[in-house]
Amino acid sequence: MLSDVSDTTTRERMISTAMTLFRREGYQATSWRRLVEQAGTPWGSAYHHFPGGKEQLAVAAIGLGTAVVAKTVRRAFQRNETVEDAVAWWYRKAGEALAADDYRGGCPLATITLEMAHASPAITKACQDAFAAWHTLLVELLSDVKDVKDPEDIATAIMNNLEGALLVSRVHRSSDALDRAARHVALVLRAA
Amino acid sequence: MLSDVSDTTTRERMISTAMTLFRREGYQATSWRRLVEQAGTPWGSAYHHFPGGKEQLAVAAIGLGTAVVAKTVRRAFQRNETVEDAVAWWYRKAGEALAADDYRGGCPLATITLEMAHASPAITKACQDAFAAWHTLLVELLSDVKDVKDPEDIATAIMNNLEGALLVSRVHRSSDALDRAARHVALVLRAA
DNA sequence: GCTTTCCTAAGACGGTCGTCATAGTCAAGG
DNA sequence: CCTTGACTATGACGACCGTCTTAGGAAAGC
Numbered sequence: 001m002l003s004d005v006s007d008t009t010t011r012e013r014m015i016s017t018a019m020t021l022f023r024r025e026g027y028q029a030t031s032w033r034r035l036v037e038q039a040g041t042p043w044g045s046a047y048h049h050f051p052g053g054k055e056q057l058a059v060a061a062i063g064l065g066t067a068v069v070a071k072t073v074r075r076a077f078q079r080n081e082t083v084e085d086a087v088a089w090w091y092r093k094a095g096e097a098l099a100a101d102d103y104r105g106g107c108p109l110a111t112i113t114l115e116m117a118h119a120s121p122a123i124t125k126a127c128q129d130a131f132a133a134w135h136t137l138l139v140e141l142l143s144d145v146k147d148v149k150d151p152e153d154i155a156t157a158i159m160n161n162l163e164g165a166l167l168v169s170r171v172h173r174s175s176d177a178l179d180r181a182a183r184h185v186a187l188v189l190r191a192a
Numbered sequence: 193m194l195s196d197v198s199d200t201t202t203r204e205r206m207i208s209t210a211m212t213l214f215r216r217e218g219y220q221a222t223s224w225r226r227l228v229e230q231a232g233t234p235w236g237s238a239y240h241h242f243p244g245g246k247e248q249l250a251v252a253a254i255g256l257g258t259a260v261v262a263k264t265v266r267r268a269f270q271r272n273e274t275v276e277d278a279v280a281w282w283y284r285k286a287g288e289a290l291a292a293d294d295y296r297g298g299c300p301l302a303t304i305t306l307e308m309a310h311a312s313p314a315i316t317k318a319c320q321d322a323f324a325a326w327h328t329l330l331v332e333l334l335s336d337v338k339d340v341k342d343p344e345d346i347a348t349a350i351m352n353n354l355e356g357a358l359l360v361s362r363v364h365r366s367s368d369a370l371d372r373a374a375r376h377v378a379l380v381l382r383a384a
Numbered sequence: 385g386c387t388t389t390c391c392t393a394a395g396a397c398g399g400t401c402g403t404c405a406t407a408g409t410c411a412a413g414g
Numbered sequence: 415c416c417t418t419g420a421c422t423a424t425g426a427c428g429a430c431c432g433t434c435t436t437a438g439g440a441a442a443g444c
Contacts, residue, residue, distance in 0.1 A: 117362055171319050225400085239402095246402065396434090
């Protein structure tokens, strides 16, 4: 069916636009109407593709954000020999993306997580799954390296530093905190 | 004037309630009406005390949040001998406060920062000032200790780890990430 | 051809938002 | 007492929100 392709495209454009806008402006400030307008998708089919309303769209957008970050992490560990290099590469990519978006972006899930962490059970669960997936992936990748002794702690430290640095870098519109975080984590990894 | 006391109280209750609600639910999800209702202050005097509207209230609430955190940091360094102990104490207090609020709280500025970092210049500046003030305070306190070699980097690492850990701890409704961050920072400080 | 199914157009619904104007209360200063 | 100024009660304003309904269109299967 050719309509299936069109359907998928419309649906995916909505999800992709939702991820971008939720990342930049948050969940509350992003309205259905503006989102659909920006995506260039028909407003009439919003509730066709997402009968669960804005909440369902958000869950889908969170799923996309989870996958995008996971892909970046996997690529980081593929293209680099050591863990330090992989993490530094990841942090640098995050900083470049942040700057390229004029410091409007950052973590695709941080804003909606803080906004909705207790307002919507469905969104809360999606965010929990996302962070858990990232953590599990990191632990897995770290475990492949033999000289990493405590992957759980290291993974948490890598995530904590990135999330915090993205927040600080964004508010100051400078990747300074992110650069410092990269150096910090590299130092810690080398010491361990 | 006795009315001055009443005024100040009304005004301060609004600011205090704003800080709490902005922290828990964010700026966008907190309406003037609910805020005033929760504060128990007269709705009629909202625009009397804050002619600049909700935005002006937010700036005041951010100022309060800045001061509250700064006070905690100062207390941490007063009550503890070493930097490690001070940071560990701070992190532990943050985790206790988060749990006591059923993981609705966290950093009083993180949510509004991510939400409004590009929507309102006034709020953006207030957030920048807040993070800058915390950083400066930390650098100052760290500089008093002779065996800390790079206070700027250490201060950034302390803030990054706390902010990131608060985010992750909140979404998982567990202070696990915060506990790990405390151990991580302690380890780093001891190594330096 | 017809029918069925998927998608879209258009707009109304009640509700809430931030903002503001007007009238009023009430304590303090002269 | 009376004026002045600070504070509050009340409610309206237009705008936008998320949601849902109804009807139309277009492609696929028979």
